Every structure is written in structure tokens, then in C-alpha cells.
Amino acid sequence: MTAFRLLLACCGLALSGCATGADAPWVEVGGQRYSVEVADDDAERARGLMFRDEMAKDHGMLFIHERQEPLAYWMKNTKIPLDILYFDSARRLVSQQRDVPPCSLGDGCPPYPSDAPARYVLELNAGEAARLKLEDGTELTFGPGLASP
Numbered sequence: 001m002t003a004f005r006l007l008l009a010c011c012g013l014a015l016s017g018c019a020t021g022a023d024a025p026w027v028e029v030g031g032q033r034y035s036v037e038v039a040d041d042d043a044e045r046a047r048g049l050m051f052r053d054e055m056a057k058d059h060g061m062l063f064i065h066e067r068q069e070p071l072a073y074w075m076k077n078t079k080i081p082l083d084i085l086y087f088d089s090a091r092r093l094v095s096q097q098r099d100v101p102p103c104s105l106g107d108g109c110p111p112y113p114s115d116a117p118a119r120y121v122l123e124l125n126a127g128e129a130a131r132l133k134l135e136d137g138t139e140l141t142f143g144p145g146l147a148s149p
Contacts, residue, residue: 026143027062027122029085029093030132034124038146040064048123050077055125062146063121072113073121075103081126086118091140094118099126 024035035058039045045063049055065071068089075082079102086095095114103109120140 025062025146027060027146028141028143029122030134030138032058032128032132033143034058034060034122036060036062036122036146038062038064048073048078049080049082051079053079055080057125060122060124060128063123065119065121068117068119070114070116071118071121072111073097073123074109074111075100076106076109077104078102083124083126083129084112085122085124085129085134085140086114086116087120087122087140088117089119091120091142093134093136093138093140095136096129096134098129 025038026033026035028034035056037059039048039061040063045065048063049061055061063073071086073084081102082100084097084100085093086097088094094116095118097112100112122140
């Protein structure tokens with residue numbers, strides 16, 4: 001592989017948002033740490049976890065919105081069941097949608113709204129919220145370098 005192709009490959013990995021090891025962004029909730037992929041722009045939020053066949057047990061996706069407001073997520077083209085956890089600007093859990101099933105109905109997939117305005121959404125493998133016994137008011141902690149817009 002030429003040096004130029006190697007450089008392009010490395011740049012592609014850096015831009016993919018899939019950091020590993022000590023550089024990977026993480027959050028903690030309910031005493032459990034999760035490595036997270038961050039979706040903080042419209043394109044990343046729209047794609048979310050679509051087309052994934054699985055997600056590692058200690059991983060999740062953190063969606064960061066510019067402002068706190070009522071939110072609703074759906075499972076369009078999502079193949080794995082998820083817990084969808086909504087947090088307000090103070091990073092307190094305000095709503096939970098647990099064990100949300102995959103959906104292959106395209107635009108016919110139902111929405112799963114928050115019960116209160118939210119700014120952050122954490123998607124974890126289904127069953128994690130129950131395992132951690134998460135209750136409204138639980139705090140979401142960001143790891144170093146993970147900042148909101």
C-alpha cells in the first residue's frame with residue numbers, strides 16, 4: 001500500500017467516529033460505563049444505529065441535540081432491539097422507552113417519544129435499563145473530552 005493510500009485509510013478511520021481504546025468517548029449511567037458513538041449532527045442522528053446486526057454489550061450511541069425539546073425516536077431500518085433513554089439538559093433521565101423492537105416497515109415504523117423535553121438520547125441494547133434498574137432522575141455522566149455543542 002502506498003503511503004498516500006495508507007494516509008487516506010487512516011483519515012477515513014479517524015472520520016468514522018469509531019474511536020477505540022482510551023480515546024473512545026464514554027458515558028456512565030446507573031454505575032455502568034459504556035463506550036459510545038456520538039451523533040451530534042443531523043446526518044449522524046438520522047442514521048443512528050440503522051443497518052447494524054449487533055452492538056457490543058458495553059457500547060451505545062449518544063445523540064446530542066442543540067436544545068432541550070420534546071423528542072421522538074423510531075427504529076426505521078434498525079435490526080437490534082434497543083432501550084431509548086432520554087435525558088434533559090442537566091443530564092437527568094426524564095423518559096425511557098425500554099425493549100423497543102426492530103422495525104423493517106420503513107416510514108411505517110412507529111415513533112417512541114419522550115415523556116418530557118430532552119436534549120440527550122442514549123441508545124443501549126434492550127434490557128440494559130432494566131438490568132441497571134434505571135429510574136427517572138438518574139444522572140448521565142460524560143467522560144473526558146465528550147462535550148455538548
